[in-house]
Amino acid sequence: MTVTSHRRSSVFARGLLVAAALAALSACSEEKKAEAPEVVRPVKVAEIGPPDEGRKLVYSGSVKARTEMNLGFRVSGKITERLVDVGDRVKAGDVLARIDETDYKLSLDSADANLASAQKQAEITQIALKRAQTLRDKNVSSQADLDQATLSRDQAIAAQHSAEASLDQAKNQVAYTELKADRPGIVTAVSADVGQVVASGSAVLTVAVDGSKEVLVAVPEMDVAQFKPGKAVKANFWSSDNLALDGKVREVAGSADSQSRTFAVRVALPDDDRVLLGMTATITASLDNSSPAYSVPLAALAKKGEQSIVWVVDRQKGTVNARSVTIADFSDDGVRISKGLSTGDLVVSAGTQFMKDDMKVRLPETVTSRFGSVNSMTAASVGVSAGN
Template sequence: MRTAALLLVSVLLGACGETSPPQAPLKLVRTLIVGAGDTAINGVDRSYSGEVRARIETTLGFRVAGKIVERRVDAGAAVKAGQVLARLDPADAGLQATQAEAHLALAAADLARYRDLKARNYISASALDARETTFKAAQAQAALAKNQAAYTQLVADRNGVIQQVLAEPGQVVSAGQTVFRMAQDGEREIAIALPESEVAGFKSGQAAEVSFWAASGAAAKPVAGRLREISPVADPVTRTFAARVSLKDADPQLPLGITATVRFPGGTAGAVGAPGLIVPLTAIFQQGERPAVWIVGAGNTVKLQPVGISAYTDSGAVVAGGLAGGEQIVAAGVNLLAAGEKVRVAPEATRR
């Protein structure tokens, strides 16, 4: 009897010594509510910085080769049509013109003599035709030499502003080599650069609003514009696409080079043209080769939901499928979760 009592006491003491392992605390996660309202791409306005440029910008150069002996304008100068901008050394062109005139005079004298001989039937008609042809060739050569001599003066063919000077007196230039860059007077545009992650959402003719940094008071009112063109090739250095926004009812004398902000209202300039949802990049979980998000369901348990991503932008990932809006998803720490796991949700889930 005494032995049985001792055994019972030892069992009770052993049971009291055993403790159950502590339960692991639930993981605390930050979530957000995905909504089709304020997360729709088509509700986002996009703004870009640009500068005022002329609608037509041309390069000016001599039509003949030679040595520049005079440059009459500097960068920033306003020029008028017909104004002489620079001159080449005219010596060689003058000699060529004199030579051509001498050949023309000789051909004219020969033609007159052959016409007289033909009138007396001393020569054939074919001999006279040959002199007629020689005279016409000499006449054309003289006119060409005269034009070449005139080409030693570089003349502005439009009113405009000299943007850049690329040659100096004493420099020998070839025919067609750029000497000046000129912005013609008239219509003004805004030059902007579109990121490669967003360019697919733009199209020609899209409405825009343009405001100028230097404007104040009534002049600060935005000017209506329209996207005129987008370069099909990205800049090799910046990886952006050059675009031009034309202005409506803008002052044609708007100063060139001033800074402007171009805003595309309505957000049709998003990364994609179709409506979608934007979620943070930290909410994307890569499941094999397909992206997914963790949805917090009943009882705060998480489940993995595959989604389609149409583009990645600075604002987040553009979800094209898999989410209907209104879901509560995990916004961070997605790599630490497992399917069916119960979590603790941080207070006040953020609405995207």
């Protein structure tokens, strides 16, 4: 019994020693864990700006008059005089150019002589008709003689009318040797000069008629469907940052240009004295049926299962959490999110594969965004906001 009690006491003592050793090791391990600092991962973030309205269609063009007249002579001939240059202002009725009128004046003289002859012939036949009528009344001549005299008189009168028309035509031909402006405007082009022989109807001068102005832009076929007559657009001008006008699409070409394969689109502008012909303008239009959305960098988009997510930073706690989002479409510089984000949110824009919920992150103290300089201990931005 004494030996058994001694053995039991020895085993119990060894157990106490092992337990004490294990407790000491556990305490050391916990102390080391407590001393180990929590990992805080530095991240790059983007501050979400106001929602945009979708991709913008931006095209450059030049200001033109709504009506441009290509003026040419109504008769052919050699140009003897040009009285205007490009940029000159003209009024209705102003003579712009002349062609040689020598042959046309000769035709006028010939027509005048023919008319005089026809008038004399008409007078002679009228006298002959009266004589024939008198003789017939006295039964000296036959009815056939009277009918012949009447016919001759009618033919002479018809010839006189023809000669009068020929004279009027000859006068017009002489008048057409002067090229006149039909409406007030500005000369924008000269297509023929002194000494050149031109055919009737050939363009000699181009005049931009005073009045409404418009911007002519060339739109590729992939975007032409977005331009319909009546669509509201914005017009900005390189000449002045303060000059911006609301315009409307007036006309869209029905076929593409054979060389550029683009469609000519004309945008009507409101009257403004600051808009001059030839100015360079930029037309900006929105896509049809576009909805507001927030732009984020493509690298900010991640996947959790089948759901698209972004990692949003809690400014107060300095932690990140996954947030489900709905993708509207993709833009040139990122992704457009229609649901799940708000203006001012901070999203992780790089290294999303290392993120997990409630992870501590470290952000730069000073940030600069499109909205100005922002000093914050918990905010950073790479300048991502609404827009293209």
